[in-house]
Amino acid sequence: MEPRIRIEFRRVCKRFVARERGTEEVTAVEDVSVAVRDGEVVSIIGPSGCGKSTLLNMGAGLYLPSAGEVYVDGERVAGPNPHVAFMLQKDLLLPWRTIRENVELGLEIRRVRAAERRERAMALIERCHLAGFERHYPHQLSGGMRQRAALARTLAVAPTVLLMDEPFSALDAQTKMILQQDLARTLAEEGKTALFITHDLVESIVLSDRILVMSPRPGRIVEEIPVDMPGRDAPIRRRLDARVGPLAAHLMEQLHIGEPVAAEAH
């Protein structure tokens, strides 16, 4: 039996209308079709401004597509819905809430009972290696720990699909590898589906089952690359695979990185 599709973009376009005079209508993404199966982790890479974040926001129901449809768990997305949760480069922790209260945010918004909220938050704080910090405030944590807390908050609402927009790009190299490892293990253990945006080519290779390459704006999917390597649940091990280097080189070529005249000139 074919595994079920968790999130699907069907021929999605997004145009931003010109609000102020002197600005033109921007077509951010054009005719994008993506389907992510249950338990699959798919990365999207592409030049800056090609519409990756726009695509993710449509998945979260924050923007509606100008044309085409988005489906999550077979339901058409018409606004924010409980199946998805997103995580950004910014941790977006509320400075006036403790770590535990921050992790509980989504549950509180969804009116989960206080006792249950607390229980779920504490379990996730534990699993994200933040035990002992639940009563700290965000400013008392390092950048890596704050991002762990953001991950815990994302997982707390038990989404079927995680949408992640460069979640680790603000971290130092070592912290990043550790968090990648933790994320990959969690995704594998819980069988979560994820759409992952990154500018880090190696990150896309070590974390995902499939990589989608987007063109400059208006963004389209120009190539789909399955990552046929073991260890999707252990990126640190996968990083040592001999096939990572050549694949990264291929991605660089696809993105025209290192060519004399970059396509991003306009």
Added chain:
Amino acid sequence: MAPGRGLAARAAAGAGATGGTAAARPAGPRIGLAGGGAVAASVAVLLVFLAAWEWLPRFFDVPAYILPPASRVWSEFWRMLAAERLLHHSGITALEVVAGFAIGSLLGALIGFVLGAAPRAELVLSPYILALQIAPKVAFAPLFVMWLGYTVYPKILVAVLIVFFPIMVNVLTAIRTVDPDLVNLARSFSATRWQIFRMIEYPATLPPLFSGLRIGATLAVIGVVVGELVGGNSGLGYLLVFGEGQGNTAMVFVTIIVLTLIGIVAYGAVVLAERRVLHYLPRAQHRTV
């Protein structure tokens, strides 16, 4: 007792200029946390100041009706307690300050939140808000006295008007500058408009609201005093005018000092409340007392 128009006008002009100051968090001197040395030095400065006040006027032969020495002001203080009902007048002024400050900040915060949630309304109203903000609020004092008579109400009303703007502007700006990604985060959890306000926007405006309240606390005293200078027979502003009429400089000094004390208590109360409410802020940001 006829109010001294000259003094009132001068005070009004001065207060008008102060009333228009920007609503930014004041970068006050950092006292208190630097250790006992700083406290001792502060006390020493006070003692030197008092000594200079006591002896320099005599040394330079300044007459007491221009600059009464400290001891003269001190004895005047005791005389006023007994003969001029100083406590009664201080109580009335303090009450007016508290009422004006409370009503003004409540209204300011409320309107700030409402306009923050309704950008259209703000766009329509902004020229008038700006005009009112620029108008010297204390100049309304005579008008309010004409409307409401020699009661406490015109004084409270001046204070309300003068306190209102810095707080409203701070709240409005803060709501406008809430990180849209935070709002999107809440939205992605299917938050209602009210939940977004209660969980994100409202707490995010608290630090700027408190800087507005600090400014408001000092402005409230100015508003009340100007109201009292303009008309009435109670409150410290009245005592100022009365002392001026009597040519009693020491009395004016005592009144100014008591007014300052009321201002300090009001400001201190705001700072204490701020420390409790904004306890989550990193330490360094706290030391602007």
